[in-house]
Amino acid sequence: MTTFDVVNPATEQVVATIEQAGLAETDAAIARAATTYESWRAVAPADRARLLRAFAAGVDAHVEELARLEVANSGHTISNARWEAGNVRDVLTYYSAAPERLFGRQIPVAGGVDVTFKEPLGVVGVVVPWNFPMPIAGWGFAPALAAGNTVVLKPAELTPLTAIRLGELALEAGLPEGVLTVLPGKGSVVGERFVTHPAVRKVVFTGSTEVGQRVMRGCADQVKRVTLELGGKSANIVFADADLEWAAATAPYGVFDNAGQDCCARSRILVERSAYERFMTLLEPAVRGVRVEDPGLDSAEMGPLISRGQWEAVASYLPDEAPVAFRGQCPDGPGFWFPPTVLAPVSPEDRAVREEIFGPVVVVLPFDDEADAVRIANDTPYGLSGSIWTQNLGRALRVARGVETGNLSVNSHSSVRYATPFGGFKQSGLGRELGPDALDSFTEVKNVFISTEG
Ligand code: NAP
Numbered sequence: 001m002t003t004f005d006v007v008n009p010a011t012e013q014v015v016a017t018i019e020q021a022g023l024a025e026t027d028a029a030i031a032r033a034a035t036t037y038e039s040w041r042a043v044a045p046a047d048r049a050r051l052l053r054a055f056a057a058g059v060d061a062h063v064e065e066l067a068r069l070e071v072a073n074s075g076h077t078i079s080n081a082r083w084e085a086g087n088v089r090d091v092l093t094y095y096s097a098a099p100e101r102l103f104g105r106q107i108p109v110a111g112g113v114d115v116t117f118k119e120p121l122g123v124v125g126v127v128v129p130w131n132f133p134m135p136i137a138g139w140g141f142a143p144a145l146a147a148g149n150t151v152v153l154k155p156a157e158l159t160p161l162t163a164i165r166l167g168e169l170a171l172e173a174g175l176p177e178g179v180l181t182v183l184p185g186k187g188s189v190v191g192e193r194f195v196t197h198p199a200v201r202k203v204v205f206t207g208s209t210e211v212g213q214r215v216m217r218g219c220a221d222q223v224k225r226v227t228l229e230l231g232g233k234s235a236n237i238v239f240a241d242a243d244l245e246w247a248a249a250t251a252p253y254g255v256f257d258n259a260g261q262d263c264c265a266r267s268r269i270l271v272e273r274s275a276y277e278r279f280m281t282l283l284e285p286a287v288r289g290v291r292v293e294d295p296g297l298d299s300a301e302m303g304p305l306i307s308r309g310q311w312e313a314v315a316s317y318l319p320d321e322a323p324v325a326f327r328g329q330c331p332d333g334p335g336f337w338f339p340p341t342v343l344a345p346v347s348p349e350d351r352a353v354r355e356e357i358f359g360p361v362v363v364v365l366p367f368d369d370e371a372d373a374v375r376i377a378n379d380t381p382y383g384l385s386g387s388i389w390t391q392n393l394g395r396a397l398r399v400a401r402g403v404e405t406g407n408l409s410v411n412s413h414s415s416v417r418y419a420t421p422f423g424g425f426k427q428s429g430l431g432r433e434l435g436p437d438a439l440d441s442f443t444e445v446k447n448v449f450i451s452t453e454g
């Protein structure tokens with residue numbers, strides 16, 4: 001077995017050495033998950049619900065431990081990490097109601113009774129990126145397990161610690177061995193095997209658009225079901241009639257949260273030209289005020305980037321001639337620290353405007369009117385998230401209907417609620433997670449006609 005040194009991105013110290021699954025271990029885990037599937041799908045709905053509630057209670061009892069682990073492994077601020085562990089608990093609790101409510105339909109037909117069933121798929125492979133190790137794992141495994149599937153889960157190589165702990169908590173809660181198996185390892189080995197192994201009936205992939213395309217191509221060979229949650233380049237659209245103080249005070253948190261390593265980061269701020277100067281004047285102190293510090297401190301608002309490689313990738317968007325309008329602060333010394341950075345004025349063709357940077361860098365662009373704002377917002381292959389700031393309700397709704405993204409918030413930067421659907425338009429993804437619809441992604445509809453004429 002190969003091993004991997006897990007590094008704390010705030011200190012560059014090794015915090016754990018993890019054994020990685022290879023092909024043989026992955027195949028063995030998939031085979032066990034396929035065998036366990038037969039018994040797991042047969043567990044009575046109320047009992048499956050009880051086990052998921054016990055799992056949620058186990059997570060709840062370990063929120064602080066999980067959060068501290070995430071701070072050490074991923075450099076998330078402790079307040080974010082507590083929210084993330086709590087989100088796993090809440091998503092499990094939400095879907096624990098599902099086993100007893102997986103309703104089919106009775107459809108009127110001639111000569112008999114027609115009913116539909118929502119059947120589980122089998123083994124589901126969940127591939128998780130490094131930016132939100134806990135929530136994204138939970139969004140995959142909770143509805144999958146509730147619907148009667150078994151799950152094999154690959155955390156990102158850089159961030160396996162909380163996923164491993166969640167796997168242990170599942171066992172402690174009474175979920176049988178083989179129902180949820182966490183397999184730390186490389187994407188090119190473990191993740192790729194989820195795609196090629198015929199016993200894996202569905203892949204839930206969250207990560208870059210490039211790897212997502214590869215996963216989708218691979219899944220096509222077996223017409224394997226796939227959910228993709230991919231990159232983003234979301235717009236934060238600020239109209240002149242908005243509460244500009246509030247819009248500017250919150251804009252940094254809409255993009256710099258998790259050091260900008262957020263698929264929903266509003267990394268393009270579009271401001272109506274007549275309010276542009278005023279908005280920039282208000283934005284500067286807000287950006288300078290973001291507290292970038294030891295993520296274990298309760299006061300921390302932003303931690304480091306995940307790795308040296310990510311630091312270099314983000315820095316490549318800031319050549320010497322980059323139009324930096326203003327920057328915040330960050331610590332010196334060890335750790336992959338990067339200051340919050342605002343680029344303006346910037347050409348619409350600049351790489352920083354067009355590509356997902358996945359770091360604390362935001363561009364600010366002016367627009368002329370409503371139509372211009374929607375045009376610029378949609379001028380990207382992505383379509384995940386976004387915000388609209390205006391006090392005009394009709395405009396808010398018109399723009400919300402016009403922007404081609406899956407998750408929008410008006411006068412807010414929130415993107416994720418476990419009870420509402422989440423996912424992307426265009427190259428930001430395929431399918432929806434969370435909310436009532438996610439269960440459809442983990443079941444097949446079976447139609448059965450029973451003759452009453454015999
Ligand atoms: P990534 O490089 O695409 O990796 C994501 C996961 O896929 C990792 O676990 C990776 O394993 C694995 N992987 C790599 N090659 C694979 C292959 N050939 N087959 C199957 N799996 C493979 O993305 P990342 O850099 O970790 O994450 C950042 C990206 O995720 C950003 O683009 C971000 O926008 C996106 N994201 C999207 C959402 C959303 O909900 N839309 C949420 C969060 C993040 P390794 O650990 O070995 O690399």
